[in-house]
Amino acid sequence: MRSRASLLGGAIALLVSLVVFVVPFAFIVLMAFKDRRQANLLDFSWPNGVHLWDNLVTVVTTRNWMLVTAFINSTILTVVSVTLLVLLGAMVGFVLSRRKTRWNPLAEFLILSGLMIPPAVVPTIWLLQGLQLFGTLSGMILIEVAYNLPFTIILYRAFIATIPRDLDEAAIIDGGRPMDIFFKVILPLLWPVTVTNIVVQSVGIFNDFTNPLYYLPGNANATVQLTLYNFQSQFNTAYNLLFTNIALITIPPLIVFLFFNRQIVAGMTAGAVKG
């Protein structure tokens, strides 16, 4: 009797969580299939006919293929930022966990500050303007690197602490120069945490809305998240297109999730627990 009641409770909990977490995504997909008139009813209904292709074509070609430009911009931003983050973060994490100097406490303090302090928006814009970097992809890349370094370093430092020092000492004895030791011995050993970092930071930077909104204005520079925001007003009466756009920009994180689920979860929880 008791076990049947708990089984029933479990089934209900399961069903509720299933509905809560599936319905919003089902809604996005259904809306992307509808035509304009039906989509604007905003209801949760089966599409009367498949209009996905028409919607896709309209969304992609709107405003001079803005979405394509945005995907290119977002890809460049993500790839370059993440490459720099991995390189700079691994270098700091390596020295920070291997060598105890009087600079370490300062570095630790700065890392924690970086995780907590909200970036000072307008002074950053002022600085970027002074450096001729405001509204440029290069400026945006440097901003993403600066803002995401602390988390990257934390992940690297925790992982490097688990690699035996014997390995670097063997390389030192073999007469390796510091650069060689780092790039040829240490960096390849860090591959698992590098994958984690790449995945976690790519998703974060690809999804970033606030920073491009402030530091990368202008249609030519639009990133993927900003197209959504721009289309929100433009497509006010065409919800099918708005939701087709949402579905499109959800695909990259979905792919990453399908292939790297384990690394993402490991990275987010490890970084969280150690940080």
Added chain:
Amino acid sequence: MVTAIASTANGRRSPYPGWFFLPAAIVYGVFFLMPTFASFYFSLTRWSLFEASFIGLENFIQFFREPFLVKGLVNTVLYAAVTSGMKVVIGLLLALMLTSQIMGRGLLRALVFFPVLVSTIGVGITFTVLMHPTKGAINEGLSLLGIAGPGWLTDPSLALFSVALVDVWKGVGLATVIYIAGIVAIPKDYYEAARIDGGTKFQNFLYITLPLSRPATATVITLSFIGGLRTFDLIWAMTKGGPGFASDTIASVIYKQYQSGFFGLSTAGNVVLFILIAVLVVPITAVLNRREGHQ
């Protein structure tokens, strides 16, 4: 080997060169630290980006005098408290469910976590439509049950709470996986001992799982509290701080003041947020970590 040690000792060719810090330090120093320091000065000015005239604490006085700015301050704390509280409770419950022997556990874990990776703006727009007072799917569903759903985002007393709910929906997956990691790490011996002593499931939860997942709780609270205080994109996507100023937070006020060209006031908002985080988060983490130490 001798030469290796010698060269390490005189420090010129350490295998762990200090200059490895340099590239990161330059980027971080220039693009994060400098603006942060500059913000303390510019928050005391009337500022056009080209000219700054010093006006003392006037921006801050305005911040605490204008009712809608004060509202933003209160909302920010409320939002952070509500979202982190709900993420702790729901995250723990989901983690308990997802570490027990249930059907489709792997699929469900994936479903709960996936929203963490989805665009916040996309989620915001989706829920804005689902929460439409008359046509939205949520209120349609409620009316099937005979309940008249509220105006989730149009009722000023409810708007902030509705956005917080969506924040929980999107972020609870992270809390859940942190709790799962914590629960899985608890040695099975404890449950074994409790079983021999005839402990019930509820006692297991109360005396074993809950206290031993305290580090996870500390992490979830810290992360979601900081995230909640800084939140901007979800609020902007769903209500833009409205109706009126009902769901404004400091971060949305910073953006609005920036848009209106009040750069000094906007920067003062930044400093207020900075102080708020320091004042609230530092003691909270200190308390959480101290208790952890006593375990």
